[in-house]
Amino acid sequence: MIHARNLTKVVWDGSIETTVLQNVNIDIEQGEYVAILGPSGSGKSTLVNTIGLIEKPTSGELFLMGHEVSRLNERQRSNLRRGGIGFVFQNFGLIDELNVYENIELPLRYLQYGKKERQSKVNAVLSKLQITHLRHFFPNQLAALQKQLVGIGRAVITQPDLIIADEPTGNLTSACGNKVMEVLSSLNEEGFTIVMSTHSAMEADRGQRVIQLFDGHIITENIKNHL
Template sequence: MSENEHECSISDAIEGKMIHTRNLTKIQRYGGIEQNILQNVNVDIEAGEFVCLLGPSGSGKSSLMNMFGLIDTPTSGDLLMMGHDVTNLKERQRINLRRGSIGNIFQSFGLIEELNVFENIELPLQYLKYNKQTRYSKVTAVLDRLNITHLKKYYPKQLDGLHKQLVGIGRAIVIEPDILLADEPTGCLNSNSGSKIMEVLNSINEQGTTIVMATHSANDADKAQRIVQIFDGHIITENIKNRL
């Protein structure tokens, strides 16, 4: 994505919604049997929000996250991301939109084991064709911000869960994304580490980054500004405590 387009999408998002869905439906076919994964999902997420999708396993939150992450497409309904209608985009267009605009944080950290901490964080910048000098300064800034500069030469297998996830977060934010998608970011961590990660996410959100987090932990969900509860593919409640 060129810098112009990037700026343009940000301004669209500020004017409009960061994420906007209407009657979003996902139907999965298993042989002859159809199953509704998501039914008539209507969600609006504004720029700068920290929204949590809360629900048990199989509720459909990961499917919704996959659509927000432009990995999956809805069966019907509308999905607008950063002002773009992404419902019927081609694969190449989805990659272009994803690259540089969406940061992903995974439950199992998703680090590449052959790369050290610095290189893991640097990787998305390489795909965005930043020059070496810019990459260096951006990665150094992120390492510094997350207080993991001393780990930059370490390989993932030398790190504990908390630090792995910090690197995962670092890699997601280094591109300064419009949206940060975090799928069960504390799922593989103990409660202490989990709290620490939630603090970091909060501080990122404070800097203005929109965050959508999926979790089944009501505790973690509490740290978000808004909770969207999902059950069997339906949105059942919207808690808007922080808006009030």
């Protein structure tokens, strides 16, 4: 499903050049739950954003669903992301002016689903995540865990091929973070492919496979044996 070959990402700050990713090679198959583990500055967010077509690599190749996508322009990447990739962000990424229902519904509006189908899909997601009672609340009325559950709802509403979760528990307490990890594991059991970045080895252990980054390099890759 995802195949990266010699991915390199170089950024410039004035005249200072920094290599954020260097010769990264990974393969992720459909239905996997892969954790990208590393400390701050290791390149893990850049890697998941590149896989999620938010960022472009400086060099190398990236194949998504059999198509080479590393050289696509922003409009082409946006078209592939829309409906095909769901994102869960550390800062939740909710739109303050929209209520819970509208935040989750928004990707369906971009894809021009009809009103009845949007209602059916959103109500099903609200029920699955046990947040139906929050449907008319706005983000500033929600606790952090509730915001992230809404973010997950928005990520899955289109039944995407891939879910990218970038430090999804970074703004949560350990107890709330554990709840989010349980939800992500449940989604993977339903068949969703998940790529998650984290600095927590304990959270990474929830995945089927852990890829550890340090200074933009893959230093270890472990397959977890979940029975």
